[in-house]
Amino acid sequence: RKEVEQDPGPFNVPEGATVAFNCTYSNSASQSFFWYRQDCRKEPKLLMSVYSSGNEDGRFTAQLNRASQYISLLIRDSKLSDSATYLCVVNSASNTGKLIFGQGTTLQVKP
Amino acid sequence: DAGVTQSPTHLIKTRGQQVTLRCSPKSGHDTVSWYQQALGQGPQFIFQYYEEEERQRGNFPDRFSGHQFPNYSSELNVNALLLGDSALYLCASSLATGGSFFGQGTRLTVV
Numbered sequence A: 001r002k003e004v005e006q007d008p009g010p011f012n013v014p015e016g017a018t019v020a021f022n023c024t025y026s027n028s029a030s031q032s033f034f035w036y037r038q039d040c041r042k043e044p045k046l047l048m049s050v051y052s053s054g055n056e057d058g059r060f061t062a063q064l065n066r067a068s069q070y071i072s073l074l075i076r077d078s079k080l081s082d083s084a085t086y087l088c089v090v091n092s093a094s095n096t097g098k099l100i101f102g103q104g105t106t107l108q109v110k111p
Numbered sequence B: 001d002a003g004v005t006q007s008p009t010h011l012i013k014t015r016g017q018q019v020t021l022r023c024s025p026k027s028g029h030d031t032v033s034w035y036q037q038a039l040g041q042g043p044q045f046i047f048q049y050y051e052e053e054e055r056q057r058g059n060f061p062d063r064f065s066g067h068q069f070p071n072y073s074s075e076l077n078v079n080a081l082l083l084g085d086s087a088l089y090l091c092a093s094s095l096a097t098g099g100s101f102f103g104q105g106t107r108l109t110v111v
Helices: none
Strands: A004-006 A011-014 A019-025 A033-038 A044-050 A055-057 A060-065 A070-075 A084-091 A099-101 A105-110 B005-007 B010-013 B019-024 B031-037 B044-050 B053-057 B064-068 B074-078 B087-094 B106-110
Touching: A004 A084, A011 A019, A019 A084, A019 A105, A033 A060, A033 A070, A044 A055, A044 A060, A044 A084, A070 A084, A099 B031, A099 B044, B005 B087, B010 B019, B019 B087, B019 B106, B031 B074, B044 B064, B074 B087
Parallel strands: A011 A105, B010 B106
Antiparallel strands: A004 A019, A019 A070, A033 A044, A033 A084, A055 A060, A060 A070, A084 A099, A084 A105, B005 B019, B019 B074, B031 B044, B031 B087, B044 B053, B064 B074, B087 B106
């Protein structure tokens, strides 16, 4: 079983749609959680950290459920520029900066 | 303030050869981690350096080795290259704990 699991998609949605991505992780001792965005042939870039209380950054909302070991990302009012791969990332139990990535979920927003 | 920089950006090597990739971390960051990203997959952790020592290692063979210098820059060395080593190699820098920032990567092709 992979340590971090994501549905690879692709998710094809029209502009303006709301889309949700989910992710599960296996290590209950994991310390911190992130969503990264990766454009084609580019490096991953931090989109947002994920907290148990839930956090929002503009059109993006992230949620963590530690009991279910489940992380989510909600994108509202999708833009063409949101097309990318979204990587669910968990910091290892030792919280030393080792990141464990999911496979990534590909989003394609169409006009 | 320069972010994480990697060199070279692209590289083609022959099976059996050796390669060295370089990384300069973001200013003020003391920890460097290396990741391998195969096509269609999330990045996989290779190892992490802190205070010039390898602090953690992922599930990669001994052909993969590294070094960190007193100025925190780092090298990744891969010996006896295999076709399967073809990937995007990413360097990430961080403080001892905290979010990681990625360089643009080195795309290695082994022929």
